[in-house]
Amino acid sequence: MAFRVLSWNKMLHRCKPYLTVRGMKKTAIAALVLGAAVVHTYARQESTPIFRAGTTLVEFTIVATDNSGRPVTDLTQSEIAVLQNGKPQPVAFFRFEGSAFGPDAAEPRREPIAPGIFTNRSEYSPGPARNVTAIVIDTLNTLPEDQVAVKAQVMQYLRALAPNTRVAVYGLGANLRIVHDFTNDLEALRARLAAHRIEYNIQAMSADELVRRQLQEAEHYNDTVDEDSDSNDDVDQDAQADAERQAEFDKARAQMARADEYFQEQLHTRRMNQTVASLEALGNHLAGIPGRKNLVWISGGISMLTQGAHDRWVNSYASQVRGLGQRLATQGITVYPVQATGLQIGFLGTSTTAPGSSKGQEEKMHLRPMTRENDLRIWGTMDMLADVTGGRAFKNTNDLMAGVSAAANDMRGSYSVGFYVPDNSDNRWHGFDVRVSRPGVRVLHRKGYMALAPVKQPVSWAQADWQAAMQNPLGSTAIRLDARADAVPYGLNVLIQIAADDLYYKRVNGQPVADLEIGFGERNQKEWTRVRRDGATITIKENPQATVQPSIVRFAKVWTIEPDTSHVRLIVRDRMTGRFGVLDMPLS
Incomplete structure (x- = not known):
């Protein structure tokens, strides 16, 4: 050696x-x-402040847009104010990050490193040292038919990317996998994504959907038994015996549903824990990259609240989702959740399964109703992560690349901002706000930081x-x-x-x-x-x-x-x- x-x-x-x-x-x-x-x-970045003893530097990014959503690229430090607990905080530095993503952007310069020297610093990796986009294809929480559409649209999007774009693709399944880490070699990225396999994960199906299907199967079986019994003229049906049989069948079916609800709740908890752990691991992976770090999470979604049809106790995962958002925000990561199911068809609620009815069409085409309670709970998870980290959530749209496009557009109007706070680590979330004095300009930013103790x-x-x-x-x-x-x-x-x-x-x-x-x-x-x-x-x-x-x-x-x-x-x-x-x- x-x-x-x-x-x-x-x-x-x-x-x-x-x-x-x-x-x-x-x-x-x-x-x-x-x-x-x-x-x-x-x-060395000219706007990077020195490290001061006894204080903590809170560095974050903002996105400035006008009323039409176009990026604002000429904002100045004098036009912004950072407030914590309603009190203005001195801005330690202010830097425009969007210049690397304009139409006339030059090829980013990679810092040289001598052979035999190894580093995990982002400035030595291929592509620009700042401002990256990570695309996460979530197979753990997405049905296979939706994964096909996601993969096709991601491939199409990568073909249209500017040559200098630095992007990575990850797969979130039973564990977090690197499809391709950050690169500006888009041909290599597309080739690696083309080889990425579609996964079937029964855990991606919601508990209420599984219970509903199993109850339908049980009802179909019961109807079949009744038809077979009616066609047998040699058997003398006793009304009381038939009623007892039906009662026992209903009791067994209810017990099956309760057991399945309990099992599905355990699966849901495992999915939530695995999703949180995977996104946190990706947060650690991105932590050392300066500038704006966009995480586009393309997923069928995972509900923040669960409730069974028999056990009506509500289980809430809100604190777990909020904690994930706060930890990612503290690492400077902005989340853009995208619901992978696309535009969904409304369901009128009729019980008939006859051809042509809305219920029958849903069964035939495997369409999921957009008015289902579970979808609203999934949207709650997406909205919370986007709001805490300063991103945007995209749901009920067939443009699954809307989140990626928005993340890329936000890059062009992004600025890095920093301010100092006393070093009082208390493991609590501290909120802050950013205001802009220029009329007609709006800013997106994370809502605070964790003072990790x-x-x-x-x-x-x-x-x-x-x-x-x-x-x-x-x-x-x-x-x-x-x-x-x-x-x-x-x-x-x-x-x-x-x-x-x-x-x-x-x-x-x-x-x-x-x-x-x-x-x-x-x-x-x-x-x-x-x-x-x-x-x-x-x-x-x-x-x-x-x-x-x-x-x-x-x-x-x-x-x-x-x-x-x-x-x-x-x-x-x-x-x-x-x-x-x-x-x-x-x-x-």
Whole structure:
């Protein structure tokens, strides 16, 4: 195995040490250095503010449109006001993001990176370093016939995209899969999507739909029994026996319906949990990308409220949906939900199944009524996610790409805004509002942010958590990482560079201390072979005269590896906040 190692100078510069490191285990851990004046090859944005001690920067995007919905591209900082609890907040920076998406936009510049250096920072990936669109095709909550239409329209949409567009496609099924991660190679993206399979998932059918169909089958069976009984002249039907048989049949049918409702409620809960977990995992994957991050969720939808026909108790998932929206909003992700069922046909409510009746047509054509109570509950889920994150919801339309088109149009009128708040992490949602002084201009923005608080005591992952994170195809950029690996006998000497402001620091003896876990996973050509972990505490030696925190920490360790290892995955996890970053290093 050969590992190309080039100069580290462009990536890592010598600087005055500002911290000390104490290993949690008695293993070989090199000293870390952290520099306030370190120069990196990743792009510095001219409007990006410095990191201030004792405060938290709330960075978000707004979309400005006129009364006709056209993007407004010449808004100035003096025309906006950010209010929290009704009080104006000083705007730390204001940046127009839409210039990269206009008709005359130039090809985006990719930051160079030396061979042998690995990073999870978005500015080194193909395409523009900011402002992306993720399309999620939800097969978990969508019927197969609707998936066919979704796939066809996504393929058609990708053919019409501008060459510089940076987009990714993911599949949400039993787990979250990468169809194609962010790229501006649209031919490769279309080819990968063409190979994406349609999935049949019985869980996508709503509980009330399944119960209704099963009751119809039971009624049909009962009618058949009655017809067979009437045609048998040799059997003397006793009226009382017939009534008892019918009562027993009705009782069994009701018990079956109750049992099925309970089963379907469990499936619904599993679908909701899987949907939330998958979208949160995608949020972690997108967290480190600056600028506007649009998530277009194309789905049959999942109801925020459930209620059975026999058990009338209402089960609400509103807090789970709201919490998901708030966490995604805090990561700077804007959700555009699109209902995959398209335009639906109204049902008049007649009971006959004769050909030509509305009921008969529904059964024949498998049409779902748009007035069903369950659809309104699904719309509630979509509306809540869009409202909290600052997006738009699209339902009851055959244009399934309306959400993608709206997300692309919003990019052209998007601005990044930031303001500072005191560092008072309390795990609560804090709302804010944005107002524009220019007449006729409206803005879309997320409704607030979560002031995430660390745990009282450090929490370590179990081995199963490490295994799951290593095998998850979606990495996380919640902690930004750079690394270099040097081949040594029987292993690798790995030097990791960590963005200091992605970590949480608690006070120990008056000094800020970060508590980390470092995971190291190995994979050969077939499977993951082993996962190991280590830990370190990082203590920053503060300068009382400084108002700016140092920006980089470094961690070095020699890891032994197996001879057939072809891929290494590094995970750096903050034990106080649970945030983690993932860095993949293919070995050659």
